[in-house]
Amino acid sequence: MGEAKEKEVSNVKEKNLPEIIGSSNKVLEVDLTTRTSTVYQVTDEERRMYLGGKGLGLKLIYDRMPAKIDPFGKDNIIAFMPGVLMGTGAPCSGRFSAVTKSPLTGIMDHASCGGPFGMSLKTAGWDGLLVKGISETPVYLVITSSGVEFKDASHLWGKDAFETQDLLGKNKNAGAAVIGQAGENKVLFANIVSGKRFLGRGGMGAVMGSKNLKAIYAIGGAYKIVAREKEKFDKIKKLATKRINANSVTSDMLRKFGTDNLVTYTNIAGIMPVHNFTSGSSENAYKLSGEYISENFNTKHHTCKPCTILCGKTGKFNGKDLSVPEYETVGVMGSNLEIFDPVLIAEWNDLCGRFGMDTISMGGTLAWVMEAGEKGLVKTNLKFGSPEGVAEAIEDTAYGRGFGQEMGKGSRALSQKYGGEDFAIQVKGMEMAAYDPRGSYGVGLNYAVANRGACHLSSTVMAQENFVHVLDPYSTIGKHVWVKFFEDFYCAMNSLHTCTFTSFAYILENPLTKYSGLFYLKLVMGYLYPLATKIADISIYHKFWSTITGMKMSRSDFLRAGERIHILERYMNTREGITVKDDTLPGRMLKEGRKNDPKGRVVPLEKMLKNYYRIRSYDENGKPTEGIMKKLSIAVH
Amino acid sequence: MLFKKNVVIPEYYEFFNSVKIISGYKALEAIPFELSRLGAKRPIIITDKGVAQAGLIKYVVDSFGGTDTVVGAIYDETPQDSSNIVVNQIASIYRANNCDSIIAVGGGSAIDTAKGVNIVITENSDDLLKFMGNYRLSKPMKPFAVIPTTAGTGSEVTMVAVIANPEKNVKMSFTSELLLPKFTVLDPRMTASMPSKITAATGMDALTHAVEAFIGTQKNPVSDAFAAAAMELIRNNIVTVVKEGGNKDVRLAMANASMLAGLAFSNSMVGVVHATAHATGGICHVPHGVANSILLPFGLEFYIGKSPKTKEYIESLLLHVAGPEMYVQTAPAERAVKAVAAIRSITSELNKLCGLPVRLSEVGVTEDKLESIAKSTLNDGALSFSPVEVSFEEALGVIKAAY
Amino acid sequence: MKAVSDYKEIVPKKKWFETIVVRVFFFFIGMGMQTAYRIDPDVRKEVDSWPETFSFCMSVVGGPSMLMLKKAGSFQYLGEKETFYCDVEMCFKNITFAYLIMTGRISVPNAIYHNRQFVKGSLNYGMSIIRVMNIVQTLLLPNFLARFYIKKVPKLTLKKLVNRAITYFNIGYGVIK
Numbered sequence A: 001m002g003e004a005k006e007k008e009v010s011n012v013k014e015k016n017l018p019e020i021i022g023s024s025n026k027v028l029e030v031d032l033t034t035r036t037s038t039v040y041q042v043t044d045e046e047r048r049m050y051l052g053g054k055g056l057g058l059k060l061i062y063d064r065m066p067a068k069i070d071p072f073g074k075d076n077i078i079a080f081m082p083g084v085l086m087g088t089g090a091p092c093s094g095r096f097s098a099v100t101k102s103p104l105t106g107i108m109d110h111a112s113c114g115g116p117f118g119m120s121l122k123t124a125g126w127d128g129l130l131v132k133g134i135s136e137t138p139v140y141l142v143i144t145s146s147g148v149e150f151k152d153a154s155h156l157w158g159k160d161a162f163e164t165q166d167l168l169g170k171n172k173n174a175g176a177a178v179i180g181q182a183g184e185n186k187v188l189f190a191n192i193v194s195g196k197r198f199l200g201r202g203g204m205g206a207v208m209g210s211k212n213l214k215a216i217y218a219i220g221g222a223y224k225i226v227a228r229e230k231e232k233f234d235k236i237k238k239l240a241t242k243r244i245n246a247n248s249v250t251s252d253m254l255r256k257f258g259t260d261n262l263v264t265y266t267n268i269a270g271i272m273p274v275h276n277f278t279s280g281s282s283e284n285a286y287k288l289s290g291e292y293i294s295e296n297f298n299t300k301h302h303t304c305k306p307c308t309i310l311c312g313k314t315g316k317f318n319g320k321d322l323s324v325p326e327y328e329t330v331g332v333m334g335s336n337l338e339i340f341d342p343v344l345i346a347e348w349n350d351l352c353g354r355f356g357m358d359t360i361s362m363g364g365t366l367a368w369v370m371e372a373g374e375k376g377l378v379k380t381n382l383k384f385g386s387p388e389g390v391a392e393a394i395e396d397t398a399y400g401r402g403f404g405q406e407m408g409k410g411s412r413a414l415s416q417k418y419g420g421e422d423f424a425i426q427v428k429g430m431e432m433a434a435y436d437p438r439g440s441y442g443v444g445l446n447y448a449v450a451n452r453g454a455c456h457l458s459s460t461v462m463a464q465e466n467f468v469h470v471l472d473p474y475s476t477i478g479k480h481v482w483v484k485f486f487e488d489f490y491c492a493m494n495s496l497h498t499c500t501f502t503s504f505a506y507i508l509e510n511p512l513t514k515y516s517g518l519f520y521l522k523l524v525m526g527y528l529y530p531l532a533t534k535i536a537d538i539s540i541y542h543k544f545w546s547t548i549t550g551m552k553m554s555r556s557d558f559l560r561a562g563e564r565i566h567i568l569e570r571y572m573n574t575r576e577g578i579t580v581k582d583d584t585l586p587g588r589m590l591k592e593g594r595k596n597d598p599k600g601r602v603v604p605l606e607k608m609l610k611n612y613y614r615i616r617s618y619d620e621n622g623k624p625t626e627g628i629m630k631k632l633s634i635a636v637h
Numbered sequence B: 001m002l003f004k005k006n007v008v009i010p011e012y013y014e015f016f017n018s019v020k021i022i023s024g025y026k027a028l029e030a031i032p033f034e035l036s037r038l039g040a041k042r043p044i045i046i047t048d049k050g051v052a053q054a055g056l057i058k059y060v061v062d063s064f065g066g067t068d069t070v071v072g073a074i075y076d077e078t079p080q081d082s083s084n085i086v087v088n089q090i091a092s093i094y095r096a097n098n099c100d101s102i103i104a105v106g107g108g109s110a111i112d113t114a115k116g117v118n119i120v121i122t123e124n125s126d127d128l129l130k131f132m133g134n135y136r137l138s139k140p141m142k143p144f145a146v147i148p149t150t151a152g153t154g155s156e157v158t159m160v161a162v163i164a165n166p167e168k169n170v171k172m173s174f175t176s177e178l179l180l181p182k183f184t185v186l187d188p189r190m191t192a193s194m195p196s197k198i199t200a201a202t203g204m205d206a207l208t209h210a211v212e213a214f215i216g217t218q219k220n221p222v223s224d225a226f227a228a229a230a231m232e233l234i235r236n237n238i239v240t241v242v243k244e245g246g247n248k249d250v251r252l253a254m255a256n257a258s259m260l261a262g263l264a265f266s267n268s269m270v271g272v273v274h275a276t277a278h279a280t281g282g283i284c285h286v287p288h289g290v291a292n293s294i295l296l297p298f299g300l301e302f303y304i305g306k307s308p309k310t311k312e313y314i315e316s317l318l319l320h321v322a323g324p325e326m327y328v329q330t331a332p333a334e335r336a337v338k339a340v341a342a343i344r345s346i347t348s349e350l351n352k353l354c355g356l357p358v359r360l361s362e363v364g365v366t367e368d369k370l371e372s373i374a375k376s377t378l379n380d381g382a383l384s385f386s387p388v389e390v391s392f393e394e395a396l397g398v399i400k401a402a403y
Numbered sequence C: 001m002k003a004v005s006d007y008k009e010i011v012p013k014k015k016w017f018e019t020i021v022v023r024v025f026f027f028f029i030g031m032g033m034q035t036a037y038r039i040d041p042d043v044r045k046e047v048d049s050w051p052e053t054f055s056f057c058m059s060v061v062g063g064p065s066m067l068m069l070k071k072a073g074s075f076q077y078l079g080e081k082e083t084f085y086c087d088v089e090m091c092f093k094n095i096t097f098a099y100l101i102m103t104g105r106i107s108v109p110n111a112i113y114h115n116r117q118f119v120k121g122s123l124n125y126g127m128s129i130i131r132v133m134n135i136v137q138t139l140l141l142p143n144f145l146a147r148f149y150i151k152k153v154p155k156l157t158l159k160k161l162v163n164r165a166i167t168y169f170n171i172g173y174g175v176i177k
């Protein structure tokens, strides 16, 4: 805890710098084709309606980018968006957003990352950076408070993501967002790397690669960010920190054991993927748990900055200092491939990190190839339970060599070519995270309707269903309401922007929730959900926003903004061709029970989906109705 | 009352055994026919170094002569403490040689290993962890036969197997009727070569099984009958078998006794003697039979002082461990103490004959280990079947007395 | 003579009463264990000797169940959660057996001798779990009742009474963790 405090302070306390009170509202727009840049001033109206971060990024792209453009074309825009919290020293505020059109899914993509780039961009005075166009030669950008410089990147081209960052130079106030070889080779799930953290999903790295943009190097430290209502802000900050340190999930499980502590819960609940999601638990899963890893691999904190929860870890694997793979990674690259050796997974995780590739999509694709090999659809030496050839396959994918070229297109493309679509575990082209929806129905709905594809972060109902046990995982009752509530709420949270894990502490440590017994909580959340979504305490979030910007923001305004962001994203996706038939799950989740489930249950999606559409105001094709667009003041174009 | 009512019907009990027993001279020669009845023609033989060096495998292989049964493979490297690694290795040998059945030739170690192999082959999974516990197996197993070469563990008729998992550092135990062999062959040739000290120790293990089954919580008329027969055979033969290892009649009698004791205890379970013996074996690597032999009298003395009901059973025990003459000559009040004395006289005679130890201090147990032995006794599964609740101090008392 | 078609399937009636009783007892034992870990040093000692993330389940074949999980410094009762994996599961073969045990007609040790239950998973912790259960039962029940359930009933002390009160409060209130 002491350590956490120190970090916060060191990042904020700079002497005698010019101050930005609230937010600068300046967005730097860069065109790589013409090598020019302009500055856009965000209006108060846009700020209030879209908050910042993800929301504002989406809105800016919506205003600038027509539908149906090629994700790899010059028209695609990638937006890097810190929120208003960044730089203020609020707990877990070291995170920024990126928005673009995904080459993997062909629809809008948002990702969040805790690397140093966000802070540097923000303290250089920018509330956002939009990049469009295509450079003829490899280029990298240097962003300072005075604008952008275009620099030749030919010496960086071909280098991995960690090396590239080293070559760009170390500077306390600087942070980079770079791509590895995978991004250069336009692997559809290549990611963007900042520090040892990632803009993970949807292939944003390939978008940068298609623009010939190897890296963006931001040199910050030019401004100090201060809240407009300083005293009120400090009070809330104190409360937030107190709640984080009081909550057992954030201060104990995540801080000590990282996200891998979830293995225990998912394995018990049967939602830990095994053998490409044919089974839901394993006797050997304990070897992937955070508890086992921290006991055996001498783990240390290595987190987003600033952060108060401290979930990120590094460890000593086979004598090497490597990042401890996150839960999703040990799930999809471990149990799902039937590999239970943390050392191997850490090595593959490191490989993916260096090449700049999303581990979830990589794992899902590997699992598909293994099963397709088993079924004789493709020829491969990859086999479940055997580490042989996996590292090579990862490398081939990153470089687009041999069959790796096809693996780099993800499991949807592979299954369309070779068959086996039922066991391509993806939605809208994005591979599923490591929670089996057949043991967590709410997650099933979440995967089906999440804007960017099978994303687990769009509404984390598995926590209520299987970690805190307040919702029945096998019931459909109220799930549509919870999914909608969390989608709206997380959209708003990602627009602040702060870490999702704070929600455990901020919401659950509210005295009313904390001291009401389990039964009442179960009753209220499970059956009186309309009431529960009205009273869940999210005050810390909107109060943070309003004390920093000095603008009023009520609970309902805040959730309304979240809803607006979600609906806008959905609307943009429908322009790209998303309809009701895309809001579905892989065949396996709808037709085939888990092997170790004697009842053989599948996700009863249809019923939940219908209810969800109703409360979301989508028409039968899955398009937001005019009514809701109007209500949320989203201009149609 | 000269004879107490010995047969008691418990409130509830279960008894199961399905092993065909083939006992006698040239019994081995029945194997090919029995195998063919089960549709098997290519058994793998699982055994250990000691047994192989004693030349016993030759008898088994020779018995197949003149039939179309062939031996698929012989694995003779089973260690004392078999692990999942060994089991998986044997399973791959089995698969590579297209075997269709399993024959275990050896003592408890080889037999337990073979049971583990059968699980791995049948369930087609090299992950034994999944089957730990009772009743976890469901598929019909491969034809499995056991030829015991020690006369003690009774594993040829028990449904338990214990296999170590060094990686997770646990002793995995498996219980299922499916683990029972289809048949077992007791042939005096197979135990004739056993060294006298092992003969004595394993014989005492068998006696301990019978005694603990007879006074245990789950004693029942079926197990009592087997236990009584076992004790009579042991009392009449254990000394002779150590003296005259080559005597086929006594060897066969002891093999039967061990099997009968196995039948008895596998259904009515063992108690504090085995719990302390397991703990001693686990911590100080004392052979199972030796530990039992040392601890048996002390365990009984502990029971006598603790539970009147168990004391009554121990009184009846005198009839079986010392014979009817001794039983009628002894006043009822002294029978329990006499029963313990009778067992002591057996062990002290064996001590003179072949140096079978009678004290824990003689087998390398040091005083500083006693507490940890007592602690691990408390976590031994056998203790839950002890007729009296045992606390740490009490367990320590038994062990100290035997030290 | 009856025709073949007169022979119908017979569905035995559900033992709903037994099921409810067992369910309630499971709940009490589960909440009791969770509380006992916090207030009873003996329970704490036993549970602390188990590995981190140790899970233990008590269930009836095809009937109610209770799941305990040791995680993050607490011994949590997770209710009647469907479990796909747990380290040790103690399973009663029939609801009637569980009912008789819970109502003190068969003691837990007797149920074990009688083979009325079986264990899935490692038996190494079995003894320790049974000791914890014994302590919890003495915590939950007055001594004259506890006698039916366990072999040896400890002396009643003021501390025990206070702990019993705390346990009942927690059970009634449903405190989390």
Ligand SMILES: NC(=O)c1ccc[n+]([C@@H]2O[C@H](COP(=O)([O-])OP(=O)(O)OC[C@H]3O[C@@H](n4cnc5c(N)ncnc54)[C@H](O)[C@@H]3O)[C@@H](O)[C@H]2O)c1
Residues within 6 Å of the ligand: B048, B049, B050, B051, B054, B056, B080, B081, B106, B107, B108, B109, B110, B112, B149, B150, B152, B153, B154, B155, B158, B159, B160, B161, B162, B190, B191, B192, B193, B194, B195, B198, B202, B288, B289
């Ligand atoms: N499954 C059960 O029900 C059960 C019951 C009790 C014990 N056990 C297990 O059995 C093992 C002990 O078994 P054991 O006492 O039979 O000892 P063992 O199988 O370990 O054999 C002891 C030694 O005697 C040698 N040997 C055996 N027979 C011989 C012969 N005829 N001639 C020459 N040498 C011979 C062996 O090579 C070995 O070195 C322990 O591992 C114990 O856990 C199992």
Ligand code: SF4
Residues within 6 Å of the ligand: A092, A093, A094, A095, A114, A302, A303, A304, A306, A307, A308, A309, A310, A311, A312, A499, A500, A501
């Ligand atoms: S809790 Fe973890 S993910 Fe969230 S900000 Fe901290 S280190 Fe990053």
Ligand SMILES: [Fe+2]
Residues within 6 Å of the ligand: B153, B205, B209, B274, B288, B292
């Ligand atoms: Fe034994």
